Amino acid sequence: MIPISELDLIKIGEIAKAHGYKGELVIKLSTDFDNLIKTEHIFIEIDGIFVPFFFSYPPKPFKKSSAIVKFDNLDSDKEIKELIKCKILLPKENITHKINDENIFDTLDGYNVYDSDIFIGKAGEFLNIPSNPILTVFNDSNEILIPINDEFLVEIDSINKKIIFNLPEGLIDINS
Numbered sequence: 001m002i003p004i005s006e007l008d009l010i011k012i013g014e015i016a017k018a019h020g021y022k023g024e025l026v027i028k029l030s031t032d033f034d035n036l037i038k039t040e041h042i043f044i045e046i047d048g049i050f051v052p053f054f055f056s057y058p059p060k061p062f063k064k065s066s067a068i069v070k071f072d073n074l075d076s077d078k079e080i081k082e083l084i085k086c087k088i089l090l091p092k093e094n095i096t097h098k099i100n101d102e103n104i105f106d107t108l109d110g111y112n113v114y115d116s117d118i119f120i121g122k123a124g125e126f127l128n129i130p131s132n133p134i135l136t137v138f139n140d141s142n143e144i145l146i147p148i149n150d151e152f153l154v155e156i157d158s159i160n161k162k163i164i165f166n167l168p169e170g171l172i173d174i175n176s
Contacts, residue, residue, distance in 0.1 A: 008091055008092060009043055009050060009089035009090065009091060009092065010089060010090055010091075010092050010154065010155055011030065011087050011088070011089050011155055011157065012029060012030060012042075012088055012089060012090050013027050013028050013029040013030050013087075013088045014027065014028055014085060014086060014087055014088055015027055015044070015083045015084050015085060015086050015088065016028045016066065016084070017084060018077070018080045018081065018084070019062075019068050022070070023070055023071075023074055023075045023080065024068050024069065024070045025068070025069050025070070025071075025080060025083065026062060026066055026067070026068055027059075027066065027067050027068075027069055027088055028065060028066050029065050029066060029067060030065070030155070030156060030157040030160075039090060040054060040055060041053060041054040041055065042055075042088050042089065042090055043088070043089040043090070043091075044083060044086050044087070044088055044089075045086055045087040045089065046082075046083075046086060050089060053071040053072075053074070054071065054072045055069060055070065055071060055072070056070040056071060056072050057070060108123045108126065108135070108156070108163060109123055109124060109125070110122055110123060110161070111123040111156075111161045111162055111163050112161060112162040112163070113135070113137045113146070113162070113163045113165070114162060114163070114164045114165065115165050115166070115167045115172065116154075116164070116165075116166060120137055120139060120144060120165075120172060121137040121138050121139030121140075121144060122137065122138050122139070123135060123136075123137055123163060124136035124137060124138050124143070126148075127145075132147060133147070133148045133149075134146065134147055134148065135148050135163070144172055146165060146167065146171070152165045152166060152167055152168075153165060154166050
């Protein structure tokens, strides 16, 4: 097995709770459900290690931004309880951002926006400019315009209401 780095993965949610008595789990998603059903496995971060888990059957949508999953070789209540609150990740190549779908960005107003782990400000209006969508971000002193593309956008975490970018050096200063 090839070791996988956190840089190759994107957080898509976390294990919320056990579901029923058949070894199923409810996961809260911070990404589109379609990203989950296009893969046979996910990674769960356990004590800093990314462990692959394979689905016993395809995930099923459950309530808003959640899904029910069952993993192969995971049946005991003890094993399931140990996974609650663990991060769920997918390889970056399995993620499809629907950047041109304005509906995704309609609900992001007020989210905290970060460049890696540095707080930039609060998300404002989404400007759906063809081939160059932009997110306005407000901090104490000014308005920052951030182009939204697959190269810069790392994660939209609806659970913690934050958007993480990996922006090129100097982009934020242009807006100052």
